[in-house]
Amino acid sequence: MNDIYINKKDLKSFCDKLKERYTVYGVRQKEEGFYVFDEIDEFSDPLKEYKPTILPPKKYLFPQQETLLRFDTQPHPDVKPVIESKKQVLFGVRPCDIHGISLLDKIFTTDHEDKNYTQKRADTIIIGIDCLEPCYEHAYCAIVGCLDVDDGYDIMMTDIGDSLYTSVKTEMGEEIVTNFAEYTVAGEEERQRFRELRSEREGKFEKMINTDISNLPLLFQNADNDPVWDELNDKCLGCGRCNIVCPTCYCFDVYDCMELSMTSGERCREWDACTLKDFAVVSSGENFRSTRGHRLRHRFNRKFNYLMTKHNTSFCVGCGRCSKTCPVNIDLVETVNAVIKNNKNHETE
Ligand code: SF4
Ligand code: SF4
Structure with missing residues (x-):
């Protein structure tokens, strides 16, 4: 699918339509300066001034506590595996956290498949949001190669002003955009704005570690x-x-x-x-x-x-x-x- 753009005024209806089919998690401010991923009741703009959430969105793929199996010892021993998963959308995931999820994908599939993780991962749609400015003084994503992300998401949005420049990566991404979003195919004007913003950010992210x-x-x-x-x-x-x-x-x-x-x-x-x-x-x-x-x-x-x-x-x-x-x-x-x-x-x- 060609790159598209979605007007910001249409973002709420996109989110509302997703909620009819999926559980949608997005970013909200918990208290001054502290943000969390939480189930979205009321749509809140994920592009507002952003600081990393207290816990990363991995909690929806690898929960803090999780049941792996249930067992009975009588009348005879019986063990049943438990995999609790549901169709979910992670809305507004930043590139560093998408990289984090991609690393967990490696961990939970290399040598031994962790089915509790892989089932949740298969049931998850990731809508990423690009970072155009450093989010705070502690972030050093650029030097570890995590400011840009090529994989691990379904769609990626970039704030280009009144609209979100949107790249669709997967079939699932195409499906949700086609079914739930009001969008327009990006023209040269939007592509140019996208390229400018991406190149302007280069000098903004400091390389804070003193070696390659x-x-x-x-x-x-x-x-x-x-x-x-x-x-x-x-x-x-x-x-x-x-x-x-x-x-x-x-x-x-x-x-x-x-x-x-x-x-x-x-x-x-x-x-x-x-x-x-x-x-x-x-x-x-x-x-x-x-x-x-x-x-x-x-x-x-x-x-x-x-x-x-x-x-x-x-x-x-x-x-x-x-x-x-x-x-x-x-x-x-x-x-x-x-x-x-x-x-x-x-x-x-
Ligand atoms: S480095 Fe800081 S956060 Fe980590 S265990 Fe030590 S005191 Fe706690
Ligand atoms: S900066 Fe690195 S080590 Fe620290 S929480 Fe983020 S990914 Fe983990």
Whole structure:
């Protein structure tokens, strides 16, 4: 389908028609300066001044708590898998979060398919919204290659003034546009405006990390004894908030809940966090990462070394949520730059 544009005045009716068929989640302001993804009751303009939501939209694909199976022990053992999914639209997802979802797609399909995730993903339509300005001081999406997105969405909209320039990526995207939107095929004027806005934004996004991102795996491999981990050990509270808000963290804990009768129950999973004290405790009681500094070192290695090496892409999408949410202001960019600086100092000694 050719690129089209949708007048902003027609966005509400597009959203209302989607709601007749799907559960639609969009961005709303929870309180001054804090935004959340939530089910849209009243349409609110997703293009208004934007700050990343407290939790990323991954919560609709990989919920904070989820039942995986139900079981009975009597009259004979019986286990039934549970996959709870519904047709849903994520409206107004920013490029960094689309990248985050694409990384989760890799994680939940590589080596072993996680059907609870893949069913929800198959039932989800993603309507993306381009970023033309940095959303806040913590975002550094451009340097990790997450300002632009080529895949992982159904339609992508760009604010070109009174209308939204709209690229349709998938058959599902074409279907919802054709059935529910008032649109016009983009002409040269709209295409020109789109190109201008996209090129104007280039200089607006600072490159805040002091090296090429491809150098990071090696830098972190050499940073096991970096003094930054001791400094962070003293500062970090081990609260786990940086994990919980991260669009690419996917660790979870699995536990069984028995009914009072003790004859049936549920197996559930819920998000876990590698910065929490008990995360690496094993059954004999040893803790492989007993200090907060070791746990943060592990977290940074997950983003910039282990998973980056395995999948050949950064596992941080530069959304800045971890830096914004940290109660003691541990900043991801400052930490990465400290590792880079210490590594250079080490080389010149
Ligand atoms: S590590 Fe921080 S900046 Fe990177 S994706 Fe996770 S929350 Fe966003
Ligand atoms: S949010 Fe900050 S204090 Fe809490 S675990 Fe993460 S780095 Fe430590």
